[in-house]
Amino acid sequence: MFLMRFTERAYVNYTEEDVRNSPNEAVRLTFSNSNFNPEEGHYLYNMYLDEYEYSEEVGFDGLMLNEHHNTPTCLGATMNLEAAILARNTKKPKIVLLGNPLPIFDNPIRLAEELAEIDMISGGRLVSGFVRGTGVESLATNTNPLHNRARFEEAHDLVIKTWTTPGPFRWEGDHYHFRVVNPFQTPLQKPHPPVWIPGTGSPETLVWCAERNYPYIFLETDPQGTQDMKSIYTEAAREHGYEPGPENFGYLVRIHVQDTDEKAYDVGKGYMVGNIGVGRIPLPRDYASPVGYGSRSDDPRFLRLREQIRSDPFRVGGLDSAHYDEILDSKRWIIGSPDTVISQLREVLSYMRPGILAVWTNDGSISHEDTMRCLELMGQEVLPALREIGEELELTDPFQKEGVMPGLTTV
Amino acid sequence: MPNFTEETISVAGGNLQVYKGGSGDPLLVLHGAGGNAGPRRYAQALAEKFTVYLPSHPGYGKSDRPGWVETMQDLACFYTWYQEQEGLENVRAIGFSMGGWLAAEMLSMTGHAFSKVMLVGAAGVKPNDGEITDIFIISPAQVRDLVYHDPSQVPEWDELFGTDPTPEQAQQAEADREMAIRLTWRPYMHNPRLPAKLGRVNVPTHILWGENDNLVPVECAGLYQQAIAGSQVTVISNCGHSPQIEKPDDFVQAALAFL
Numbered sequence: 234m235f236l237m238r239f240t241e242r243a244y245v246n247y248t249e250e251d252v253r254n255s256p257n258e259a260v261r262l263t264f265s266n267s268n269f270n271p272e273e274g275h276y277l278y279n280m281y282l283d284e285y286e287y288s289e290e291v292g293f294d295g296l297m298l299n300e301h302h303n304t305p306t307c308l309g310a311t312m313n314l315e316a317a318i319l320a321r322n323t324k325k326p327k328i329v330l331l332g333n334p335l336p337i338f339d340n341p342i343r344l345a346e347e348l349a350e351i352d353m354i355s356g357g358r359l360v361s362g363f364v365r366g367t368g369v370e371s372l373a374t375n376t377n378p379l380h381n382r383a384r385f386e387e388a389h390d391l392v393i394k395t396w397t398t399p400g401p402f403r404w405e406g407d408h409y410h411f412r413v414v415n416p417f418q419t420p421l422q423k424p425h426p427p428v429w430i431p432g433t434g435s436p437e438t439l440v441w442c443a444e445r446n447y448p449y450i451f452l453e454t455d456p457q458g459t460q461d462m463k464s465i466y467t468e469a470a471r472e473h474g475y476e477p478g479p480e481n482f483g484y485l486v487r488i489h490v491q492d493t494d495e496k497a498y499d500v501g502k503g504y505m506v507g508n509i510g511v512g513r514i515p516l517p518r519d520y521a522s523p524v525g526y527g528s529r530s531d532d533p534r535f536l537r538l539r540e541q542i543r544s545d546p547f548r549v550g551g552l553d554s555a556h557y558d559e560i561l562d563s564k565r566w567i568i569g570s571p572d573t574v575i576s577q578l579r580e581v582l583s584y585m586r587p588g589i590l591a592v593w594t595n596d597g598s599i600s601h602e603d604t605m606r607c608l609e610l611m612g613q614e615v616l617p618a619l620r621e622i623g624e625e626l627e628l629t630d631p632f633q634k635e636g637v638m639p640g641l642t643t644v
Numbered sequence: 645m646p647n648f649t650e651e652t653i654s655v656a657g658g659n660l661q662v663y664k665g666g667s668g669d670p671l672l673v674l675h676g677a678g679g680n681a682g683p684r685r686y687a688q689a690l691a692e693k694f695t696v697y698l699p700s701h702p703g704y705g706k707s708d709r710p711g712w713v714e715t716m717q718d719l720a721c722f723y724t725w726y727q728e729q730e731g732l733e734n735v736r737a738i739g740f741s742m743g744g745w746l747a748a749e750m751l752s753m754t755g756h757a758f759s760k761v762m763l764v765g766a767a768g769v770k771p772n773d774g775e776i777t778d779i780f781i782i783s784p785a786q787v788r789d790l791v792y793h794d795p796s797q798v799p800e801w802d803e804l805f806g807t808d809p810t811p812e813q814a815q816q817a818e819a820d821r822e823m824a825i826r827l828t829w830r831p832y833m834h835n836p837r838l839p840a841k842l843g844r845v846n847v848p849t850h851i852l853w854g855e856n857d858n859l860v861p862v863e864c865a866g867l868y869q870q871a872i873a874g875s876q877v878t879v880i881s882n883c884g885h886s887p888q889i890e891k892p893d894d895f896v897q898a899a900l901a902f903l
Contacts, residue, residue, distance in 0.1 A: 372780075379825055379829075523780060
């Protein structure tokens with residue numbers, strides 16, 4: 234099992250009133266950056282990088298970053314910069330970018346160059362995830378949401394071709410046009426850095442991943458819905474001649490550990506601050522999912538899945554408005570002493586069977602001190618136990634898989 | 645009251661839904677980004693003098709979208725095709741909001757689209773001082789609040805907004821909004837090159853605006869007037885973005901005087 238550490242790198246120095254007074258009472262997109270203090274930013278970026286570097290020390294296999302725009306909930310607005318710093322300052326862990334929002338890039342060649350540099354600087358440790366981005370990413374970058382999926386797919390094909398086909402070549406697509414594709418720098422990993430795709434259950438993306446043998450990382454999805462999504466992936470994979478295993482799936486969970494259950498319970502409440510918003514303010518629908526962004530498929534399997542996802546009270550976003558105790562009771566967040574966390578995770582892992590576990594160790598208002606103690610305990614007790622559980626449950630990860638490693642396109 | 649019929653004709657490889665009613669010379673009415681509300685009171689009044697053609701733009705209402713209709717210029721091409729096919733060239737026309745922009749694009753492409761044209765609260769030209777309201781980052785309910793200056797003076801308010809939309813209507817509204825996003829996303833609701841191209845226009849053009857337009861600033865009336873030689877401007881006081889709905893009597897009076 235591949236164990237990677239994650240945090241959204243939140244900025245929480247604002248009040249609920251600040252959000253209530255902002256356009257559409259939204260904490261993303263239009264929440265004014267006059268609420269941002271770069272002095273605090275200076276401190277936070279360095280603190281978060283320190284925590285990632287310490288995550289290597291305690292034994293994580295991967296450092297996972299993500300990217301969002303126009304929001305205090307995630308300081309990673311240009312995640313590749315953080316990745317480049319970690320590429321230089323760490324030695325062993327994979328740098329897992331989940332992911333670059335392809336549709337918002339008007340120049341995917343530049344993205345291919347940046348990622349190639351990160352891969353070389355890190356000595357071939359890049360895992361290059363791609364996402365469609367939320368509606369906010371489309372709006373913040375003025376990318377037409379109607380073309381989101383088409384741009385995602387075309388930009389992906391272009392990046393992969395840029396990495397794998399000797400240049401110069403020409404690209405005249407529907408959304409991208411380049412007369413000379415020939416960036417001199419190419420990635421260290423051949424044929425290209427592995428590609429993993431995170432998501433919350435868009436069925437078209439599941440099928441698209443399965444067709445390419447790309448691992449799909451479920452982001453805090455509900456257990457039953459996840460089984461349905463895995464069936465959609467598995468069915469498409471079989472049509473493409475292979476049987477997916479744990480190495481094709483990942484799962485992101487908030488997991489926080491402290492010395493005692495009581496302490497962890499108190500500290501874990503910090504997750505409630507500043508994810509969707511201070512005071513749990515929901516995002517307007519027109520920001521999160523503008524008209525045209527979503528799927529119009531009428532495939533009955535997809536409709537069933539959409540209903541299932543919709544009915545999950547904790548579905549992404551919902552987790553940010555539910556009551557803390559309910560979330561803990563449902564084991565959607567795992568918070569406690571090392572023993573509690575290990576035993577709950579055994580249960581979750583047995584059911585979800587991911588080869589990749591993304592450990593969202595801290596967020597919101599959880600302090601640096603508590604985060605460092607959490608990471609320390611992870612290293613001393615939780616990660617070794619999880620490795621044993623992974624062996625026992627045969628949760629093979631992509632790097633352990635014999636033969637073709639999932640994440641490498643056959644393009 | 646003139647009787648309107650709804651017909652479907654094939655244009656450019658797709659079905660086009662057209663409301664048609666009245667008698668007299670043809671009058672082509674081009675709806676705005678929000679969709680085709682059908683033959684409202686203003687259209688009924690105009691149909692006393694003209695044969696009113698009120699099509700649903702490709703991708704709107706029951707009209708198909710030929711796959712190549714992606715931009716306002718594509719839409720203008722579509723409509724010149726429609727005009728040629730249906731013998732509706734050199735006719736009178738009114739364009740509301742995005743439909744006004746559409747009419748202006750057609751004017752910039754050909755001298756024989758219209759004999760006379762009215763642009764009402766027309767998008768298409770970038771304001772110098774204000775901004776065209778971004779209707780895509782606010783909810784449809786918020787858009788409606790901005791469209792009408794004083795809802796109490798909208799005679800058809802109950803018919804238009806008195807009941808919650810049915811699921812089918814809600815779905816249609818979403819599809820209409822999707823088409824508006826397709827056509828007008830970037831640059832938002834305007835074409836930077838349009839004013840220069842309007843220099844060729846030599847048909848009588850009347851520009852009409854609600855004084856309290858909260859979507860397309862009233863300064864755009866002046867910008868259209870500067871771009872189109874000999875054009876006239878009327879500003880209706882105490883009125884929002886849709887004079888034809890908010891003050892239909894004033895609107896019809898102005899329209900008939902010009903047309």
